[in-house]
Amino acid sequence: MxxxxxxxxxxxxxxxxxxxxxxxxxxxxxxxxxxxxxxxxxxxxxxxxxxxxxxxxxxxxxxxxxxxxxxxxxxxxxxxxxxxxxxxxxxxxxxxxxxxxxxxxxxxxxxxxxxxxxxxxxxxxxxxxxxxxxxxxxxxxxxxxxxxxxxxxxxxxxxxxxxxxxxxxxxxxxxxxxxxxDVIGAELGGAVKNVIALACGIATAMNLGDNTKATLITRGLAETSRLGVALGADPLTFAGLAGMGDLVATCSSPLSRNRTFGEHLGRGETLEEAQAATKQTAEGVKSCLSIRDLARRHDVEMPITEQVERVCHEGLSPRVAMAALMARSTKPE
CATH class of the missing domain: 3.40.50.720 (NAD(P)-binding Rossmann-like Domain)
Incomplete structure:
Protein backbone atom coordinates (compact mmCIF):
# COMPACT_ATOMS: atom_id res chain seq x y z
CA MET A 1 0.00 0.00 0.00
CA ASP A 182 5.85 19.18 23.43
CA VAL A 183 7.12 21.08 20.40
CA ILE A 184 8.93 23.67 22.52
CA GLY A 185 10.90 21.04 24.44
CA ALA A 186 11.79 19.04 21.33
CA GLU A 187 13.07 22.12 19.52
CA LEU A 188 15.05 23.49 22.44
CA GLY A 189 16.65 20.12 23.12
CA GLY A 190 17.74 19.96 19.49
CA ALA A 191 19.10 23.51 19.40
CA VAL A 192 20.97 23.69 22.71
CA LYS A 193 22.64 20.28 22.36
CA ASN A 194 24.63 21.65 19.42
CA VAL A 195 26.14 24.30 21.69
CA ILE A 196 26.99 21.76 24.39
CA ALA A 197 28.55 19.52 21.71
CA LEU A 198 30.84 22.38 20.74
CA ALA A 199 31.96 22.50 24.39
CA CYS A 200 32.56 18.72 24.40
CA GLY A 201 34.59 19.00 21.21
CA ILE A 202 36.69 21.76 22.74
CA ALA A 203 37.28 19.61 25.84
CA THR A 204 38.24 16.63 23.66
CA ALA A 205 40.87 18.68 21.81
CA MET A 206 42.24 19.87 25.16
CA ASN A 207 42.81 16.20 26.09
CA LEU A 208 40.29 16.43 28.93
CA GLY A 209 38.74 13.14 29.95
CA ASP A 210 35.37 11.52 30.34
CA ASN A 211 34.66 13.14 33.72
CA THR A 212 34.87 16.55 32.07
CA LYS A 213 32.67 15.54 29.15
CA ALA A 214 30.10 13.86 31.42
CA THR A 215 30.02 17.06 33.50
CA LEU A 216 29.46 19.20 30.40
CA ILE A 217 26.70 16.89 29.14
CA THR A 218 24.91 16.79 32.51
CA ARG A 219 25.20 20.48 33.30
CA GLY A 220 24.36 21.23 29.67
CA LEU A 221 21.14 19.30 30.10
CA ALA A 222 20.42 21.35 33.23
CA GLU A 223 20.86 24.56 31.19
CA THR A 224 18.56 23.25 28.48
CA SER A 225 15.90 22.25 31.01
CA ARG A 226 16.00 25.63 32.78
CA LEU A 227 15.47 27.52 29.53
CA GLY A 228 12.83 25.04 28.39
CA VAL A 229 10.76 25.38 31.55
CA ALA A 230 10.98 29.19 31.27
CA LEU A 231 9.55 28.91 27.74
CA GLY A 232 6.76 26.51 28.72
CA ALA A 233 8.27 23.12 27.84
CA ASP A 234 7.59 19.91 29.75
CA PRO A 235 10.75 19.16 31.79
CA LEU A 236 10.25 15.42 31.17
CA THR A 237 10.97 15.97 27.47
CA PHE A 238 14.60 16.67 28.33
CA ALA A 239 14.99 13.23 29.91
CA GLY A 240 13.88 11.60 26.64
CA LEU A 241 15.14 11.12 23.10
CA ALA A 242 14.84 14.79 22.08
CA GLY A 243 16.73 15.84 25.21
CA MET A 244 19.26 13.47 26.74
CA GLY A 245 19.25 11.11 23.74
CA ASP A 246 20.17 13.76 21.19
CA LEU A 247 22.60 15.42 23.60
CA VAL A 248 24.58 12.25 24.29
CA ALA A 249 24.83 11.29 20.61
CA THR A 250 25.90 14.74 19.47
CA CYS A 251 28.39 15.28 22.29
CA SER A 252 30.04 11.87 22.07
CA SER A 253 30.14 10.97 18.36
CA PRO A 254 32.94 11.86 15.94
CA LEU A 255 30.16 11.96 13.30
CA SER A 256 28.75 15.08 15.00
CA ARG A 257 29.52 18.26 13.07
CA ASN A 258 29.28 20.43 16.16
CA ARG A 259 31.57 18.27 18.27
CA THR A 260 34.07 18.12 15.37
CA PHE A 261 33.90 21.89 14.95
CA GLY A 262 34.52 22.28 18.68
CA GLU A 263 37.64 20.13 18.39
CA HIS A 264 39.06 22.56 15.85
CA LEU A 265 38.35 25.47 18.19
CA GLY A 266 39.90 23.55 21.08
CA ARG A 267 43.10 23.19 19.07
CA GLY A 268 43.31 26.96 18.90
CA GLU A 269 41.91 27.48 15.40
CA THR A 270 39.90 30.58 14.61
CA LEU A 271 36.22 30.39 13.65
CA GLU A 272 37.19 30.91 10.01
CA GLU A 273 39.86 28.18 10.10
CA ALA A 274 37.45 25.72 11.74
CA GLN A 275 34.77 26.52 9.14
CA ALA A 276 37.23 25.97 6.29
CA ALA A 277 38.31 22.62 7.76
CA THR A 278 34.83 21.20 8.43
CA LYS A 279 33.05 22.50 5.28
CA GLN A 280 29.57 21.78 6.73
CA THR A 281 27.16 23.82 8.80
CA ALA A 282 27.70 23.50 12.55
CA GLU A 283 24.39 24.95 13.76
CA GLY A 284 25.66 25.61 17.28
CA VAL A 285 28.16 28.22 16.11
CA LYS A 286 25.41 30.69 15.21
CA SER A 287 22.76 29.38 17.60
CA CYS A 288 24.95 29.97 20.65
CA LEU A 289 24.40 33.70 20.06
CA SER A 290 20.62 33.46 19.82
CA ILE A 291 20.34 30.93 22.68
CA ARG A 292 22.43 33.16 24.91
CA ASP A 293 20.19 36.13 24.08
CA LEU A 294 17.04 34.04 24.63
CA ALA A 295 18.36 32.98 28.05
CA ARG A 296 19.11 36.58 29.01
CA ARG A 297 15.65 37.67 27.87
CA HIS A 298 14.10 35.13 30.25
CA ASP A 299 16.68 35.65 33.02
CA VAL A 300 17.96 32.05 32.78
CA GLU A 301 21.55 31.16 33.68
CA MET A 302 23.36 29.24 30.91
CA PRO A 303 27.06 29.41 31.80
CA ILE A 304 28.29 26.77 29.31
CA THR A 305 26.44 28.49 26.47
CA GLU A 306 27.90 31.85 27.54
CA GLN A 307 31.47 30.51 27.44
CA VAL A 308 30.98 28.73 24.10
CA GLU A 309 29.71 31.98 22.62
CA ARG A 310 32.78 33.81 23.94
CA VAL A 311 35.13 31.22 22.42
CA CYS A 312 33.30 31.25 19.07
CA HIS A 313 32.66 34.94 18.65
CA GLU A 314 34.85 36.90 21.06
CA GLY A 315 38.13 35.05 20.61
CA LEU A 316 38.30 33.80 24.20
CA SER A 317 40.87 31.07 24.81
CA PRO A 318 39.24 27.67 25.48
CA ARG A 319 41.44 27.28 28.57
CA VAL A 320 40.22 30.59 29.98
CA ALA A 321 36.62 29.56 29.23
CA MET A 322 37.06 26.24 31.07
CA ALA A 323 38.67 27.99 34.01
CA ALA A 324 35.78 30.45 34.16
CA LEU A 325 33.26 27.59 34.35
CA MET A 326 35.18 25.90 37.17
CA ALA A 327 35.54 29.19 39.08
CA ARG A 328 31.80 29.80 39.36
CA SER A 329 30.47 29.93 42.92
CA THR A 330 29.44 26.59 44.39
CA LYS A 331 25.77 25.84 44.95
CA PRO A 332 23.35 22.92 45.47
CA GLU A 333 22.72 20.76 42.39
Whole structure:
Protein backbone atom coordinates (compact mmCIF):
# COMPACT_ATOMS: atom_id res chain seq x y z
CA MET A 1 0.00 0.00 0.00
CA UNK A 2 1.40 3.38 -0.98
CA UNK A 3 1.80 6.07 1.66
CA UNK A 4 1.45 9.84 1.29
CA UNK A 5 3.68 11.77 -1.10
CA UNK A 6 6.51 13.74 0.47
CA UNK A 7 9.12 16.32 -0.44
CA UNK A 8 12.36 16.92 1.43
CA UNK A 9 13.60 20.47 0.91
CA UNK A 10 17.34 20.23 1.39
CA UNK A 11 19.76 17.59 0.10
CA UNK A 12 22.30 17.65 2.91
CA UNK A 13 23.20 14.54 4.89
CA UNK A 14 20.20 14.54 7.26
CA UNK A 15 17.71 15.58 4.59
CA UNK A 16 18.94 12.79 2.33
CA UNK A 17 18.94 10.19 5.12
CA UNK A 18 15.42 11.25 6.14
CA UNK A 19 14.26 10.90 2.52
CA UNK A 20 15.64 7.35 2.58
CA UNK A 21 13.68 6.62 5.77
CA UNK A 22 10.47 7.92 4.17
CA UNK A 23 11.06 5.83 1.05
CA UNK A 24 11.89 2.70 3.05
CA UNK A 25 8.64 3.21 4.95
CA UNK A 26 6.65 3.20 1.68
CA UNK A 27 6.47 6.89 0.76
CA UNK A 28 7.27 8.35 -2.65
CA UNK A 29 9.78 11.15 -2.02
CA UNK A 30 11.09 14.07 -4.03
CA UNK A 31 14.26 15.80 -2.82
CA UNK A 32 14.88 19.45 -3.65
CA UNK A 33 18.58 20.18 -4.03
CA UNK A 34 19.86 23.73 -4.30
CA UNK A 35 22.51 22.61 -6.80
CA UNK A 36 21.47 20.91 -10.04
CA UNK A 37 24.52 18.62 -9.99
CA UNK A 38 23.45 17.16 -6.63
CA UNK A 39 19.95 16.43 -7.99
CA UNK A 40 21.45 14.87 -11.11
CA UNK A 41 23.76 12.65 -9.06
CA UNK A 42 20.84 11.36 -6.97
CA UNK A 43 18.78 10.59 -10.08
CA UNK A 44 21.61 9.12 -12.15
CA UNK A 45 23.67 7.22 -9.57
CA UNK A 46 21.14 6.61 -6.74
CA UNK A 47 23.63 8.22 -4.32
CA UNK A 48 24.37 11.64 -2.87
CA UNK A 49 28.16 11.70 -3.25
CA UNK A 50 28.58 15.13 -1.64
CA UNK A 51 26.81 14.35 1.63
CA UNK A 52 26.20 10.60 2.00
CA UNK A 53 28.75 8.91 -0.26
CA UNK A 54 28.50 5.19 -0.80
CA UNK A 55 24.90 4.77 0.41
CA UNK A 56 22.40 3.63 -2.22
CA UNK A 57 19.11 5.53 -2.20
CA UNK A 58 15.77 3.76 -2.86
CA UNK A 59 14.11 4.01 -6.27
CA UNK A 60 11.15 5.79 -4.64
CA UNK A 61 13.38 8.88 -4.33
CA UNK A 62 13.71 11.40 -7.17
CA UNK A 63 15.50 14.73 -7.06
CA UNK A 64 15.16 18.14 -8.69
CA UNK A 65 16.52 21.66 -8.28
CA UNK A 66 13.10 23.09 -9.21
CA UNK A 67 11.32 23.88 -5.92
CA UNK A 68 7.87 24.32 -7.48
CA UNK A 69 8.12 20.93 -9.18
CA UNK A 70 9.41 19.31 -5.98
CA UNK A 71 6.68 20.65 -3.69
CA UNK A 72 3.73 20.25 -6.09
CA UNK A 73 1.04 18.10 -4.46
CA UNK A 74 3.21 16.90 -1.56
CA UNK A 75 1.20 15.99 1.53
CA UNK A 76 4.31 15.97 3.75
CA UNK A 77 6.76 18.87 3.33
CA UNK A 78 10.03 18.28 5.16
CA UNK A 79 12.24 21.31 5.79
CA UNK A 80 15.91 20.37 6.00
CA UNK A 81 17.90 23.52 5.24
CA UNK A 82 20.33 25.31 7.60
CA UNK A 83 18.23 27.03 10.25
CA UNK A 84 19.49 30.55 9.54
CA UNK A 85 18.43 30.22 5.87
CA UNK A 86 14.91 28.94 6.60
CA UNK A 87 13.07 32.27 6.51
CA UNK A 88 14.53 33.32 3.17
CA UNK A 89 13.98 29.93 1.52
CA UNK A 90 10.50 29.38 2.91
CA UNK A 91 9.27 32.75 1.67
CA UNK A 92 9.98 31.52 -1.88
CA UNK A 93 8.28 28.15 -1.30
CA UNK A 94 5.00 29.31 0.30
CA UNK A 95 3.05 29.66 -2.99
CA UNK A 96 3.62 25.99 -3.81
CA UNK A 97 2.42 24.47 -0.52
CA UNK A 98 -0.72 22.31 -0.63
CA UNK A 99 -3.58 23.62 1.57
CA UNK A 100 -3.46 20.93 4.25
CA UNK A 101 0.10 19.64 3.92
CA UNK A 102 1.97 18.82 7.12
CA UNK A 103 5.19 20.82 7.50
CA UNK A 104 7.97 18.86 9.19
CA UNK A 105 11.03 20.60 10.62
CA UNK A 106 14.34 18.74 10.83
CA UNK A 107 16.20 21.92 11.74
CA UNK A 108 17.90 22.44 15.08
CA UNK A 109 18.53 26.10 15.69
CA UNK A 110 17.21 29.39 17.05
CA UNK A 111 16.91 32.24 14.55
CA UNK A 112 19.36 35.08 15.02
CA UNK A 113 17.75 38.41 15.77
CA UNK A 114 14.17 37.22 16.27
CA UNK A 115 15.18 34.45 18.74
CA UNK A 116 12.37 32.32 17.29
CA UNK A 117 12.32 28.54 17.22
CA UNK A 118 12.10 26.99 13.76
CA UNK A 119 8.40 26.08 14.12
CA UNK A 120 7.68 29.71 15.02
CA UNK A 121 9.49 30.89 11.88
CA UNK A 122 7.50 28.40 9.78
CA UNK A 123 4.17 29.62 11.19
CA UNK A 124 5.14 33.28 10.78
CA UNK A 125 6.33 32.96 7.18
CA UNK A 126 3.62 30.61 5.89
CA UNK A 127 0.66 31.74 7.99
CA UNK A 128 -0.33 28.11 8.69
CA UNK A 129 -1.84 27.04 12.01
CA UNK A 130 0.66 25.79 14.59
CA UNK A 131 -0.94 22.35 14.58
CA UNK A 132 0.18 21.83 10.96
CA UNK A 133 3.85 21.92 12.00
CA UNK A 134 5.69 18.87 13.33
CA UNK A 135 9.24 18.66 14.64
CA UNK A 136 11.50 15.62 14.35
CA UNK A 137 14.30 15.47 16.91
CA UNK A 138 16.43 12.80 18.54
CA UNK A 139 19.79 11.01 18.39
CA UNK A 140 19.74 11.01 14.60
CA UNK A 141 23.28 10.99 13.18
CA UNK A 142 22.59 10.87 9.45
CA UNK A 143 25.33 8.45 8.38
CA UNK A 144 24.29 5.80 10.92
CA UNK A 145 20.64 6.03 9.89
CA UNK A 146 21.59 5.82 6.20
CA UNK A 147 23.45 2.62 7.14
CA UNK A 148 20.20 1.36 8.74
CA UNK A 149 21.64 1.14 12.23
CA UNK A 150 18.81 1.01 14.82
CA UNK A 151 17.75 4.45 16.06
CA UNK A 152 14.75 6.23 17.53
CA UNK A 153 13.38 9.74 17.29
CA UNK A 154 10.57 12.00 18.51
CA UNK A 155 7.82 13.45 16.31
CA UNK A 156 6.48 16.45 18.21
CA UNK A 157 3.25 18.14 17.14
CA UNK A 158 0.36 19.77 18.98
CA UNK A 159 -2.02 17.83 16.70
CA UNK A 160 -1.69 14.19 17.79
CA UNK A 161 -3.29 12.94 14.56
CA UNK A 162 -0.62 14.67 12.48
CA UNK A 163 2.11 13.38 14.77
CA UNK A 164 0.74 9.87 14.27
CA UNK A 165 0.60 10.39 10.48
CA UNK A 166 4.29 11.35 10.39
CA UNK A 167 5.12 8.52 12.79
CA UNK A 168 3.56 6.03 10.37
CA UNK A 169 5.32 7.63 7.40
CA UNK A 170 8.79 7.14 8.90
CA UNK A 171 8.46 3.84 10.79
CA UNK A 172 10.93 1.27 9.47
CA UNK A 173 12.63 -1.82 10.95
CA UNK A 174 15.66 0.35 11.76
CA UNK A 175 13.97 3.68 12.64
CA UNK A 176 11.49 3.90 15.53
CA UNK A 177 9.57 7.18 16.00
CA UNK A 178 7.72 8.16 19.17
CA UNK A 179 5.10 10.92 19.32
CA UNK A 180 5.03 13.85 21.73
CA UNK A 181 3.00 17.07 21.94
CA ASP A 182 5.85 19.18 23.43
CA VAL A 183 7.12 21.08 20.40
CA ILE A 184 8.93 23.67 22.52
CA GLY A 185 10.90 21.04 24.44
CA ALA A 186 11.79 19.04 21.33
CA GLU A 187 13.07 22.12 19.52
CA LEU A 188 15.05 23.49 22.44
CA GLY A 189 16.65 20.12 23.12
CA GLY A 190 17.74 19.96 19.49
CA ALA A 191 19.10 23.51 19.40
CA VAL A 192 20.97 23.69 22.71
CA LYS A 193 22.64 20.28 22.36
CA ASN A 194 24.63 21.65 19.42
CA VAL A 195 26.14 24.30 21.69
CA ILE A 196 26.99 21.76 24.39
CA ALA A 197 28.55 19.52 21.71
CA LEU A 198 30.84 22.38 20.74
CA ALA A 199 31.96 22.50 24.39
CA CYS A 200 32.56 18.72 24.40
CA GLY A 201 34.59 19.00 21.21
CA ILE A 202 36.69 21.76 22.74
CA ALA A 203 37.28 19.61 25.84
CA THR A 204 38.24 16.63 23.66
CA ALA A 205 40.87 18.68 21.81
CA MET A 206 42.24 19.87 25.16
CA ASN A 207 42.81 16.20 26.09
CA LEU A 208 40.29 16.43 28.93
CA GLY A 209 38.74 13.14 29.95
CA ASP A 210 35.37 11.52 30.34
CA ASN A 211 34.66 13.14 33.72
CA THR A 212 34.87 16.55 32.07
CA LYS A 213 32.67 15.54 29.15
CA ALA A 214 30.10 13.86 31.42
CA THR A 215 30.02 17.06 33.50
CA LEU A 216 29.46 19.20 30.40
CA ILE A 217 26.70 16.89 29.14
CA THR A 218 24.91 16.79 32.51
CA ARG A 219 25.20 20.48 33.30
CA GLY A 220 24.36 21.23 29.67
CA LEU A 221 21.14 19.30 30.10
CA ALA A 222 20.42 21.35 33.23
CA GLU A 223 20.86 24.56 31.19
CA THR A 224 18.56 23.25 28.48
CA SER A 225 15.90 22.25 31.01
CA ARG A 226 16.00 25.63 32.78
CA LEU A 227 15.47 27.52 29.53
CA GLY A 228 12.83 25.04 28.39
CA VAL A 229 10.76 25.38 31.55
CA ALA A 230 10.98 29.19 31.27
CA LEU A 231 9.55 28.91 27.74
CA GLY A 232 6.76 26.51 28.72
CA ALA A 233 8.27 23.12 27.84
CA ASP A 234 7.59 19.91 29.75
CA PRO A 235 10.75 19.16 31.79
CA LEU A 236 10.25 15.42 31.17
CA THR A 237 10.97 15.97 27.47
CA PHE A 238 14.60 16.67 28.33
CA ALA A 239 14.99 13.23 29.91
CA GLY A 240 13.88 11.60 26.64
CA LEU A 241 15.14 11.12 23.10
CA ALA A 242 14.84 14.79 22.08
CA GLY A 243 16.73 15.84 25.21
CA MET A 244 19.26 13.47 26.74
CA GLY A 245 19.25 11.11 23.74
CA ASP A 246 20.17 13.76 21.19
CA LEU A 247 22.60 15.42 23.60
CA VAL A 248 24.58 12.25 24.29
CA ALA A 249 24.83 11.29 20.61
CA THR A 250 25.90 14.74 19.47
CA CYS A 251 28.39 15.28 22.29
CA SER A 252 30.04 11.87 22.07
CA SER A 253 30.14 10.97 18.36
CA PRO A 254 32.94 11.86 15.94
CA LEU A 255 30.16 11.96 13.30
CA SER A 256 28.75 15.08 15.00
CA ARG A 257 29.52 18.26 13.07
CA ASN A 258 29.28 20.43 16.16
CA ARG A 259 31.57 18.27 18.27
CA THR A 260 34.07 18.12 15.37
CA PHE A 261 33.90 21.89 14.95
CA GLY A 262 34.52 22.28 18.68
CA GLU A 263 37.64 20.13 18.39
CA HIS A 264 39.06 22.56 15.85
CA LEU A 265 38.35 25.47 18.19
CA GLY A 266 39.90 23.55 21.08
CA ARG A 267 43.10 23.19 19.07
CA GLY A 268 43.31 26.96 18.90
CA GLU A 269 41.91 27.48 15.40
CA THR A 270 39.90 30.58 14.61
CA LEU A 271 36.22 30.39 13.65
CA GLU A 272 37.19 30.91 10.01
CA GLU A 273 39.86 28.18 10.10
CA ALA A 274 37.45 25.72 11.74
CA GLN A 275 34.77 26.52 9.14
CA ALA A 276 37.23 25.97 6.29
CA ALA A 277 38.31 22.62 7.76
CA THR A 278 34.83 21.20 8.43
CA LYS A 279 33.05 22.50 5.28
CA GLN A 280 29.57 21.78 6.73
CA THR A 281 27.16 23.82 8.80
CA ALA A 282 27.70 23.50 12.55
CA GLU A 283 24.39 24.95 13.76
CA GLY A 284 25.66 25.61 17.28
CA VAL A 285 28.16 28.22 16.11
CA LYS A 286 25.41 30.69 15.21
CA SER A 287 22.76 29.38 17.60
CA CYS A 288 24.95 29.97 20.65
CA LEU A 289 24.40 33.70 20.06
CA SER A 290 20.62 33.46 19.82
CA ILE A 291 20.34 30.93 22.68
CA ARG A 292 22.43 33.16 24.91
CA ASP A 293 20.19 36.13 24.08
CA LEU A 294 17.04 34.04 24.63
CA ALA A 295 18.36 32.98 28.05
CA ARG A 296 19.11 36.58 29.01
CA ARG A 297 15.65 37.67 27.87
CA HIS A 298 14.10 35.13 30.25
CA ASP A 299 16.68 35.65 33.02
CA VAL A 300 17.96 32.05 32.78
CA GLU A 301 21.55 31.16 33.68
CA MET A 302 23.36 29.24 30.91
CA PRO A 303 27.06 29.41 31.80
CA ILE A 304 28.29 26.77 29.31
CA THR A 305 26.44 28.49 26.47
CA GLU A 306 27.90 31.85 27.54
CA GLN A 307 31.47 30.51 27.44
CA VAL A 308 30.98 28.73 24.10
CA GLU A 309 29.71 31.98 22.62
CA ARG A 310 32.78 33.81 23.94
CA VAL A 311 35.13 31.22 22.42
CA CYS A 312 33.30 31.25 19.07
CA HIS A 313 32.66 34.94 18.65
CA GLU A 314 34.85 36.90 21.06
CA GLY A 315 38.13 35.05 20.61
CA LEU A 316 38.30 33.80 24.20
CA SER A 317 40.87 31.07 24.81
CA PRO A 318 39.24 27.67 25.48
CA ARG A 319 41.44 27.28 28.57
CA VAL A 320 40.22 30.59 29.98
CA ALA A 321 36.62 29.56 29.23
CA MET A 322 37.06 26.24 31.07
CA ALA A 323 38.67 27.99 34.01
CA ALA A 324 35.78 30.45 34.16
CA LEU A 325 33.26 27.59 34.35
CA MET A 326 35.18 25.90 37.17
CA ALA A 327 35.54 29.19 39.08
CA ARG A 328 31.80 29.80 39.36
CA SER A 329 30.47 29.93 42.92
CA THR A 330 29.44 26.59 44.39
CA LYS A 331 25.77 25.84 44.95
CA PRO A 332 23.35 22.92 45.47
CA GLU A 333 22.72 20.76 42.39
Missing amino acids: SGPTAVVLGAGSWGTAFAKVLADAGTDVRIWARREQVAAAINDTRTNPDYLPGRRLPDRITATSDAAKAIDGAEIVVLAVPSQTLRRNLAEWVPYLAPDSTLVSLMKGIELGTLKRMSEVIVEVTGVATDRVAVVSGPNLAAEIADEQPAATVVACTDTDRATLIQAAISTPYFRPYTND
